[in-house]
Amino acid sequence: MDKKKNKISNQNNSNYWIYGLIASIFIIFSYFGNSNNFISVKKINITTFEKYLNSGEISNVIIINKTLAEITLTEGALVSDVHRQVSKSNFLGQKNSLGPHYTCEVGDLELFQRKLENAQTSGLVIGYEFKTVENKWLDVLLGLLPLIILIGLWIYFMRRMAGGGTGGAGSQIFSIGKSKAKLFDEKSDVKITFKDVAGLEGAKEEVKEIVDFLKNPTKYTKLGGKIPKGALLVGLPGTGKTLLAKAVAGEAKVPFFSLSGSDFVEMFVGVGASRVRDLFKQAKDKSPAIIFIDEIDAIGRARGKNNITGSNDERENTLNQLLTEMDGFGTNTNVIVMAATNRADVLDKALMRAGRFDRQIYVDLPDVRERKEIFDVHLKPLKMARDLDIDFLAKQTPGFSGADIANVCNEAALIAARKSKKSVGRQDFLDAVDRIVGGLEKKNKIISPKEKETIAYHEAGHATVSWMLEHAAPLVKVTIVPRGRSLGAAWYLPEERQIVRTEQILDEMCAALGGRAAEKIIFNKISTGALSDLEKVTKQARSMVTVYGLNDKIGNLTYYDSSGQNEYGFTKPYSDTTAQVIDKEISNIIESQFKRALTLLKKHKKKLIHLADYLLDKEVIFKEDLIRIFGERPFKEITVKK
Numbered sequence: 348m349d350k351k352k353n354k355i356s357n358q359n360n361s362n363y364w365i366y367g368l369i370a371s372i373f374i375i376f377s378y379f380g381n382s383n384n385f386i387s388v389k390k391i392n393i394t395t396f397e398k399y400l401n402s403g404e405i406s407n408v409i410i411i412n413k414t415l416a417e418i419t420l421t422e423g424a425l426v427s428d429v430h431r432q433v434s435k436s437n438f439l440g441q442k443n444s445l446g447p448h449y450t451c452e453v454g455d456l457e458l459f460q461r462k463l464e465n466a467q468t469s470g471l472v473i474g475y476e477f478k479t480v481e482n483k484w485l486d487v488l489l490g491l492l493p494l495i496i497l498i499g500l501w502i503y504f505m506r507r508m509a510g511g512g513t514g515g516a517g518s519q520i521f522s523i524g525k526s527k528a529k530l531f532d533e534k535s536d537v538k539i540t541f542k543d544v545a546g547l548e549g550a551k552e553e554v555k556e557i558v559d560f561l562k563n564p565t566k567y568t569k570l571g572g573k574i575p576k577g578a579l580l581v582g583l584p585g586t587g588k589t590l591l592a593k594a595v596a597g598e599a600k601v602p603f604f605s606l607s608g609s610d611f612v613e614m615f616v617g618v619g620a621s622r623v624r625d626l627f628k629q630a631k632d633k634s635p636a637i638i639f640i641d642e643i644d645a646i647g648r649a650r651g652k653n654n655i656t657g658s659n660d661e662r663e664n665t666l667n668q669l670l671t672e673m674d675g676f677g678t679n680t681n682v683i684v685m686a687a688t689n690r691a692d693v694l695d696k697a698l699m700r701a702g703r704f705d706r707q708i709y710v711d712l713p714d715v716r717e718r719k720e721i722f723d724v725h726l727k728p729l730k731m732a733r734d735l736d737i738d739f740l741a742k743q744t745p746g747f748s749g750a751d752i753a754n755v756c757n758e759a760a761l762i763a764a765r766k767s768k769k770s771v772g773r774q775d776f777l778d779a780v781d782r783i784v785g786g787l788e789k790k791n792k793i794i795s796p797k798e799k800e801t802i803a804y805h806e807a808g809h810a811t812v813s814w815m816l817e818h819a820a821p822l823v824k825v826t827i828v829p830r831g832r833s834l835g836a837a838w839y840l841p842e843e844r845q846i847v848r849t850e851q852i853l854d855e856m857c858a859a860l861g862g863r864a865a866e867k868i869i870f871n872k873i874s875t876g877a878l879s880d881l882e883k884v885t886k887q888a889r890s891m892v893t894v895y896g897l898n899d900k901i902g903n904l905t906y907y908d909s910s911g912q913n914e915y916g917f918t919k920p921y922s923d924t925t926a927q928v929i930d931k932e933i934s935n936i937i938e939s940q941f942k943r944a945l946t947l948l949k950k951h952k953k954k955l956i957h958l959a960d961y962l963l964d965k966e967v968i969f970k971e972d973l974i975r976i977f978g979e980r981p982f983k984e985i986t987v988k989k
Contacts, residue, residue: 419446546717582710585750619665808865
């Protein structure tokens with residue numbers, strides 16, 4: 348491929364000498380268009396001219412364009428030593444006997460002409476005439492200049508467009524329907540393998556099987572089986588879908604075409620479908636091959652949702668062509684399509700059926716064991732402290748994706764470097780987690796003492812209620828130092844659950860309302876500081892009523908649509924009467940948990956005040972401080988065996 352590119356570039360460079368030659372010919376003829384340019388002519392001033400004129404050495408004067416005088420000497424003057432130089436042969440071997448021999452600037456034409464007439468009057472045999480000389484070649488060149496410019500521009504754009512097939516930058520016209528996929532093969536520098544993908548064991552097994560399909564197809568086809576057409580990677584952002592695809596590119600010894608779903612989208616009609624056809628054509632030519640489409644929801648959304656105007660939808664045309672190529676007449680079974688999305692609910696059903704995407708591989712958030720493996724990968728390039736406990740880091744990052752963990756490791760290294768440390772320690776990682784979750788500390792932010800006291804009691808209320816509730820997440824750290832947009836923050840270590848019960852949700856809601864309840868008890872006033880808490884509990888209460896069927900009044904009903912077909916609907920799936928019941932039940936759930944938090948805090952008011960005072964003094968408190976004030980939690984922590 349590189350040889351082909353070099354050959355084309357050499358051919359292009361070899362043609363430039365022709366353009367240079369043509370330009371040189373034009374310059375030569377424009378400069379030497381007058382035959383006098385081939386003759387050696389000396390320039391003199393007006394004083395020297397008058398001297399030669401008065402001495403009778405000049406035989407003829409031709410005034411060119413009223414500005415320049417061409418002077419021809421007499422035969423007698425040419426043989427003198429003074430004028431020996433101008434009578435010599437030129438570079439063509441011709442003797443300059445006919446002239447002109449000198450040139451002189453005319454200056455004032457009327458005065459110059461009077462001098463010539465006075466010379467004739469005084470008896471000198473001298474002739475003079477006026478000539479208008481035009482450079483014909485220059486005129487021709489100027490006349491052809493617009494045409495030359497047009498031809499030059501045409502050649503330039505044609506060459507740019509011709510470069511489209513070889514990856515030229517200006518290939519936007521003739522190659523607009525060509526695929527923009529990047530090709531990775533065994534010659535490409537792709538160093539990511541399955542060893543670099545930590546966790547995701549189930550997903551890796553299925554992907555490995557796909558790679559094995561292409562490496563050893565007869566192993567499966569001899570039993571009558573068919574190679575799957577496609578695999579769809581589904582998961583939350585940052586869980587490693589694209590990384591898994593890169594590992595496939597590094598492991599597979601077959602051509603791997605990678606592109607984004609947005610690469611099909613263009614302002615011109617029919618371009619997306621054309622690029623799909625070209626992509627599959629390239630893949631079939633190099634089969635067996637893998638095609639990877641990242642963010643396939645850009646073109647794979649369900650058809651007919653937004654077609655209000657009834658016009659032709661370019662995105663739908665692209666999707667239709669993709670459906671045809673994946674499973675239609677004349678398709679090639681040696682091309683496997685892999686795709687990634689975090690919006691599987693909006694994809695078209697025809698795309699999701701068996702025969703197109705036969706396998707849907709779910710890439711979930713990593714559990715504590717997988718997080719440890721991910722930490723092992725991202726900690727390799729770091730200079731770690733010897734006493735760093737990776738198990739501890741994995742437990743401190745529940746709900747973190749692979750991308751989040753990579754960010755934590757990088758942020759910890761930056762924090763350690765900022766402190767001029769020689770290695771990255773445990774505290775650097777804890778600070779990094781705080782930085783990512785809560786935001787950057789703003790110690791210089793001006794807060795009045797009264798506001799600071801309110802914030803302290805608010806955060807102490809959260810900590811107290813969560814400590815006294817069985818299913819609330821245990822506290823790790825509380826601070827009243829402003830972070831990001833919040834004036835205070837509390838860190839909890841939530842239990843990793845696969846299912847959630849009603850009492851667990853209610854305890855979490857009660858803990859979230861503990862801050863506002865503490866403000867109510869201490870100051871008998873409430874503030875706007877509980878906005879994020881209210882948003883959280885409102886979403887939880889609404890989910891309990893309308894999604895999970897955890898409300899007695901509504902019953903075992905859900906208004907959740909997992910297919911996403913009602914995403915753009917303008918009507919609610921329930922009546923107005925039911926809507927009123929839903930709103931009332933949501934309000935009742937929240938108010939009941941608020942009263943519950945008030946009751947708890949009134950019972951432990953002294954300890955709440957003690958905790959708030961300690962928080963005002965230290966600004967940051969930890970789990971150990973709560974144990975000292977409240978004692979151990981009255982509930983046993985449940986450990987899940989792996």
